[in-house]
Amino acid sequence: MSSHATPTPTDPTARKPLTLHRLREMHAAGEKIAMLTCYDSSFARLLDDAGVDCLLVGDSLGMVLQGQSSTLPVTLEEVAYHTRAVARGNRSAWLIADLPFGSYQESKEQALRSSVELMRAGAQMVKLEGGGWTAEAVDFLVQRGIPVCAHLGLTPQSVHAFGGYRVQGRDESGAAVLKRHAAELADAGAAMLVLELVPSALAEEVSASNPGLMTIGIGAGPVCAGQVLVLHDMLNVTRGKLPRFVRNFMADASSIDEAVRAYVRDVKNGRFPDPQLHTY
Numbered sequence: 001m002s003s004h005a006t007p008t009p010t011d012p013t014a015r016k017p018l019t020l021h022r023l024r025e026m027h028a029a030g031e032k033i034a035m036l037t038c039y040d041s042s043f044a045r046l047l048d049d050a051g052v053d054c055l056l057v058g059d060s061l062g063m064v065l066q067g068q069s070s071t072l073p074v075t076l077e078e079v080a081y082h083t084r085a086v087a088r089g090n091r092s093a094w095l096i097a098d099l100p101f102g103s104y105q106e107s108k109e110q111a112l113r114s115s116v117e118l119m120r121a122g123a124q125m126v127k128l129e130g131g132g133w134t135a136e137a138v139d140f141l142v143q144r145g146i147p148v149c150a151h152l153g154l155t156p157q158s159v160h161a162f163g164g165y166r167v168q169g170r171d172e173s174g175a176a177v178l179k180r181h182a183a184e185l186a187d188a189g190a191a192m193l194v195l196e197l198v199p200s201a202l203a204e205e206v207s208a209s210n211p212g213l214m215t216i217g218i219g220a221g222p223v224c225a226g227q228v229l230v231l232h233d234m235l236n237v238t239r240g241k242l243p244r245f246v247r248n249f250m251a252d253a254s255s256i257d258e259a260v261r262a263y264v265r266d267v268k269n270g271r272f273p274d275p276q277l278h279t280y
């Protein structure tokens, strides 16, 4: 090739990098947010090209990549390592990283130190699990310029306290507590909230009561601002029994790319999740 080759023209169809501002505009306009977990550079590029809005470097990597039986053994260094890899492959998706077990529970200062590691690795937002007790750390991070995603319902880092991966907020008092926690986290400045394994009606109520908070459901019904699944689950890579809220998008696809595009399409047009199949 000549040394005077014209520079590659910028692809006019290429997506502009998503920002928190843009995600809020999408949410305000009623466009659903499609999120998937992602742990490496190759999948980051594939998911980004397929139109996935948000990539989550989840601590589920302990289970799907490392073969652990819970997310508890995952370290901050491990999440940072995978975040660096995903950041290199990603061009335009919004990049979120999980604060793993033990990296934020001690104090708001510890939460900041751990978040700084993940932001340095390329995250644009950090996610932490838990109710009202996390509001202080959420406020501390948000004040310091770190966007935060909260996570309520089944919070897997508390699996031993819950006694299993069970639906949360089924009874009236549990639902009331979850609603209060969501309001406290919204008030502390959380921009997003993952709702995991909660009854659809409860997720719908939380979404309606906190219009500024982007609720992302996983086993929480269709009436959320967006949806998330573990990548290996929706690609039918995970062995063993899957939670009911998972759809195998490879079943009707002839490639991984096609399966991911079908996921984005079905989240956007409201066909996933199906209230008959994937909800509680």
Ligand SMILES: Nc1nc(=O)c2c([nH]1)NC[C@@H]1CN(c3ccc(C(=O)N[C@@H](CCC(=O)O)C(=O)O)cc3)CN21
Pocket (backbone or CB within 6 Å): 060, 063, 064, 071, 154, 156, 165, 166, 167, 197, 230, 232, 233, 238, 242, 243, 244, 245
């Ligand atoms: N691969 C993978 N996918 C996930 O979605 C996931 C992880 N790992 N690791 C962390 C947590 C654990 N999760 C789980 C695990 C099991 C169920 C499960 O078996 N749920 C039952 C219903 C339980 C009930 O009715 O109370 C189900 O059939 O969905 C749900 C979520 C979700 N997260």
Ligand SMILES: CC(C)C(=O)C(=O)O
Pocket (backbone or CB within 6 Å): 037, 056, 057, 058, 059, 060, 061, 098, 194, 196, 218, 228, 229, 230
């Ligand atoms: C499933 C999502 C919400 C998560 O926290 C993870 O993958 O770790």
Ligand SMILES: [Mg+2]
Pocket (backbone or CB within 6 Å): 058, 059, 060, 071, 098
């Ligand atoms: Mg997680």
